[in-house]
Amino acid sequence: NKVGTYPLAVMARAHGVPFYVAAPYSTYDHGTPDGEGIVVEMRDGAEITSCGSERTAPEGVEAWNPAFDVTPAALVTALITEHGVLTPPCEASLSVLRVDSAT
Numbered sequence: 001n002k003v004g005t006y007p008l009a010v011m012a013r014a015h016g017v018p019f020y021v022a023a024p025y026s027t028y029d030h031g032t033p034d035g036e037g038i039v040v041e042m043r044d045g046a047e048i049t050s051c052g053s054e055r056t057a058p059e060g061v062e063a064w065n066p067a068f069d070v071t072p073a074a075l076v077t078a079l080i081t082e083h084g085v086l087t088p089p090c091e092a093s094l095s096v097l098r099v100d101s102a103t
Contacts, residue, residue: 002068009075018077025081035070043067 012019045063050056079086
């Protein structure tokens with residue numbers, strides 16, 4: 001998914017539920033230590049305020065429409081990949097997975 005992971009992670013934390021992310025290893029950007037430097041593409045608000053060519057929201061209503069959200073690592077219990085599970089702190093797990101995925 002592109003949008004919705006962050007609020008789910010927040011709700012899981014608020015209710016004491018572990019939050020796991022399962023995705024292909026290639027999804028993880030190992031050159032980005034945190035989400036602070038990620039530029040989130042903003043999509044046209046009309047995608048939300050209209051259906052086809054018909055406006056469904058009242059005139060003057062604008063929509064904030066990010067293409068994806070960024071989930072802070074502090075909210076994630078572990079990352080699950082086809083090469084294994086990364087648990088915080090992830091640096092040790094990452095070094096093992098980098099070696100394993102290269103073979």
